[in-house]
Amino acid sequence: MEQWLWPSGGAWLLVAARALLQLLRADLRLGRPLLAALALLAALDWLCQRLLPPLAALALLAAAGWIALSCLARPPRLPVATRTVLITGCDSGFGKEAAKKLDAMGFTVLATVLDLESPGALELRACCSPHLKLLQMDMTKPADISRALEFVKVHTSSTGLWGLVNNAGLNDIVADAELSPVATFRTCMEVNFFGTLQLTKGLLPLLRRSRGRIVTLGSPAGDMPFPCLGAYGTSKAAMVLLMDIFSSELLPWGIKVSVIQPGCFKTGEGSVNNLNCWERSKQLLLANLPQELLQAYGEDYIEHIYRQFLHSLSLAVPDLSPVVDDIVDALLATQPQHRYYPGRGVGLMYFIHYCLPRSLRRRFLQAFFINPCVPRALRRGKPGPTPAQDEARAADPNPGPSPAVAE
Incomplete structure (x- = not known):
């Protein structure tokens, strides 16, 4: 030995x-x-x-x-020097933390917020350097985006614009696609797709000049059929495809495009505010749902999916640094990745989605996120089975009568 x-x-x-x-x-x-x-x-x-x-x-x-x-080893990185970056959606979450991190590294940060007096905006003013500039912008308002484009041109006349971080996003409903109003799909598309499209196109002349970077926050919900996230997921899917198109078309100009697909992180301004917002969303959905759909699905069905959604939020990771680190890498790495997947279990999620049969993919997403109960109209006059009993019945080729359970 x-x-x-x-x-x-x-x-x-x-x-x-x-x-x-x-x-x-x-x-x-x-x-x-x-x-x-x-x-x-x-x-x-x-x-x-x-x-x-x-x-x-x-x-x-x-x-x-x-x-x-x-x-x-981390790939070689470019020096920060006098680089300027625009980040959208800095009231809270990834945008706010990325703005703080990049400011501390020496970037000149232009941060957009929905409200210049929001807690997040006040925090950025208090803890960041004078180089960070705040701008109010609503992604659903073309006039706000046009004003932001002029603001960026004025503030980058001497330094140029190195990077755009498309972080702003919206999801204000959790429900089956049939239950989600068409107006909700349009709102999600306005923020997550059309607003991002208008802003990105408007900044391309500056980014071409600097041969800079575009970093966009996507979501696994845009790649996989997450239960009850139809409006949000379809808008993210459209945005990610748009970024793939930009990545190909802007390659001759030297612009590098990265998409970050984060796992489940706590990005809200506070748990109490989040709970109140989702409660209002649920009540608004119930109040405006056509009577036929309410009878078919049942109020208890909607209550169930919201309970499961809030439970999944309670398990979200509070440490946002993996996503912020990937934003920094996408901005400064000499050869940034086309896709980043920060977060617990994201790699396993994508492996299951691309490599396993559809039935296993569906069951995994239900177990990981939301497992809807049986809609009222499918219960044959009896209280619906639990999700586990429903799966067992679906797997049985000759199912008997549905077992009754207490509601």
């Missing part, structure tokens, strides 16, 4: 020296990927000790460690 000490120890010494150097240069981040790589190297070391001669083991282990650390 002693003959293995020097090759194994020598290889680990090389790996440790490079890892330490990368950590000191901030090219490597402590976290699960690094721990996983070290665990795999330890397993490889164990196999080498039993299968290979010492010199071959040293070469293989050192090469594997070097490759692993190279893969984990």
Whole structure:
């Protein structure tokens, strides 16, 4: 066993020296990927000790460690210098945190907010440098967007515009597509698609001049049929496709386009405000639902999906730094990724969506997000089964009568 000490120890010494150097240069981040790589190297070391001669083991282990650390290293980044970035939707959530981070890094940040006196706007004024400029803009109002375009042109005349972060977004209803008013689809499209389109097109001359960056916050709901997010998901799907088109068409101009598809994060201004907003949304839906649909689905159906939605929100991750870090990387990496997937379980979600059968995909999204109960009209005059019983009945090729449960 002693003959293995020097090759194994020598290889680990090389790996440790490079890892330490990368950590000191901030090219490597402590976290699960690094721990996983070290665990795999330890397993490889164990196999080498039993299968290979010492010199071959040293070469293989050192090469594997070097490759692993190279893969984990952050790509080279551009200097911040005097770069100016416009971020939309900075009242709260990702936009506010990204504005604070970029301002602290030395960017000149132009931040749009819905209300210049909102808590988020006041916080940005209080904690950021004088280089950060706030601008009121409503993405549903073309006049506001036109005014913002003029504002950006004036404030970037000397520095140019390096980046646009399309963060502003809207989702104000949770319901089946049949239950969601057409006006809600239009509103989501106005904010998430048409507003983003108008702003991006208006800024392209400045971005072409700087060969800059476009970073857009998407959503997995735009890639997958999340239950009860039809209006929001379709608008995000349209926006992401638009960014893919821009990515291809703007490549000759040197503009790089990235889309960030975050998992479930807590982005609201406060839990009490969120609960009140969603309660008002539910009551508004119930009050305006045609009687025929209310009879078919039942008020308890809508109450159930809102309870499940609020439960999923309670499990959201409060730390927004993974998304903010990806925004920074998309703005400064010499070769930014086309897609970023920050958040817990997002990789698994996309694997299931693209690789597993449709029935398993549907069940996963229901278990992960919202599992609707059976609509009233399908209960055959009896209280609806629980979601688990409903799945069991769907899987049975010869189902018997639906079991009655207490409501």
